[in-house]
Amino acid sequence: MEKRRQVKLEDVAALAGVSKTTVSRVLNNRGYLSEATKQRVHEAMEQLHYRPNAIARQLFTQKTNLVGLVFPTVNDPFFGQLEAGLDECLYENSYRTLMGNSQNNPQKEEQYLQLLLNHQIDGLIVGAHNQAMPDYLQTNLPIVSIERAVAPQIPVVASDNYRGGQLATQRLLDAGCQHIIHTNYPKDVMTTNQDRRKAYEDLMSQAGYPAITYEVNYDTPMEEKKAIFARLFDEHPEVDGIFADNDTNAGLIIQVAKARGRRVPEDLKVVGFDGADGTRILFPELTTVQQSIDQMAAVAVNLLEQQIAGQTNVESVTLPVTLLEGTTG
């Protein structure tokens, strides 16, 4: 493959009849320069279509302005909105975004992290939903975690999941449900979703009802998820309310329920969790607990900025949730 010869600083210097230093100064607008020189250099740059080589600069400055994002997938209303928000906020702080979709595969997540680190990223925002917590996260690389406890010293941005779980469960209880079932990740998955379960269990216990949780992992294929929900209805035909830990599962559950002749909300009430914008457009009827997704993104970037600026003891942040009234629950 032919290597295209790039216009470099030296070429600009030659054309403008100055030294590399001067061009560099013009480029970075540093130091004293005569207007005439600036002018000539700018002209030379234009003429040659000069574009500075970020790699070379990065090698020197040890700063890449790159932030890595590691999430299960971007193909999801919640993560999609979140990553779009992160990208936007990072952009405003003049960072570029390196995307890594781990597909909830621990091995892939590790590989991604390795690669991102090799790329000398300036920071990392993680929200992958698995247990892999490699010890190279123990570097002093600025890291922010979203909805997931990674390590003690890493700040977490999360919704008030316990409160969300309360809102959802209470809503179903208020609607008169007596047999409420919950869906969530397996207990060993270290995500803050577990707080939603905790709230559900506490409220059910207080109300004197049994708490039953069906476990569905993030990377469970869709058909398999449907099979699990079908089993739910087989094993618990008395179910009259379901608190799903995310809207996608809520949608799937409603599909399965309807296919079995259950009417929603007459025979079965369903409350979801997330309330992403995309979901609101396609499925506005869904009653759900809405997270402040855009705010999460903004806060996360802010916490990362703080760390990059050298601040230590960056505090975790919990954000409020609201119940969104639909017709399914």
Added chain:
Amino acid sequence: MEKRRQVKLEDVAALAGVSKTTVSRVLNNRGYLSEATKQRVHEAMEQLHYRPNAIARQLFTQKTNLVGLVFPTVNDPFFGQLEAGLDECLYENSYRTLMGNSQNNPQKEEQYLQLLLNHQIDGLIVGAHNQAMPDYLQTNLPIVSIERAVAPQIPVVASDNYRGGQLATQRLLDAGCQHIIHTNYPKDVMTTNQDRRKAYEDLMSQAGYPAITYEVNYDTPMEEKKAIFARLFDEHPEVDGIFADNDTNAGLIIQVAKARGRRVPEDLKVVGFDGADGTRILFPELTTVQQSIDQMAAVAVNLLEQQIAGQTNVESVTLPVTLLEGTTG
């Protein structure tokens, strides 16, 4: 800010008692090396937790293994699935993904492109939906476009949009609709969506009906979109069928219609376009034209690979679409 001193190749060399060259050779598995040496070097690397600096390597090799993605937003069922697919395919080809959400803002798109180019990316995949076609796209950087004609020499991966438009319109005609309205981008937006409109217009003309298109831009805020659709119903109360150029608009239209007391599909039939997985979960009732999104991603990466490998005359690819039977149309 204190600069963390990184372990470098030289440190490994010192510890292993060999030269930098040797370590580099071990790293890249190149040249002849005695097993004993390899062993010692590997041990030293482990001991020091050595991680090669990709930036330094990139400066030399002029290859970053980075591919830029420029799309309007990742917060959308279609683009979300597409970018997730691209990221996955690129990952398999050992490329990392640099994300750029242009928000359909030409200025932001240009800035993104500049930044991506400065980062010395190895290739670019674009699907932004605006007219900005900067002439620095005329570099010999490998580029693939998705669903958008950028420049003659840049290969495009697109669905058979004309066929899709036919399928959708014909479906509505077959269902007995006589007043079918279409939504699409303004005519000057250079996207292949215009082929959907063309098909609609051709079929309407053949059937002897007038063709009416309401124009909605990608970046139109949601409330404004709703206002446009409300206007649609005001101006054309006789409408009995709508072919929306994407599922999100279809969803919005159905919301507006229902709010005005129209029953779908009894009073109004709606057919969308895209058929992304996420949409299928949340709104399975929607009749829509499904694009082969995952395949688009795979093909796009393949075309990019071809260009990176030095191949010229890379051909554009058109992919098939299918009508997905729902209950709304």
Added chain:
DNA sequence: TTGAAAGCGCTAACAC
């Protein structure tokens, strides 16, 4: 089978 030295493109002391 291994090492010395030059250089990728840029920046920043330190001179003048």
Added chain:
DNA sequence: GTGTTAGCGCTTTCAA
């Protein structure tokens, strides 16, 4: 105001 020079961490001729 501007230039000289060294060096960021790595790879690769070329020589031994």
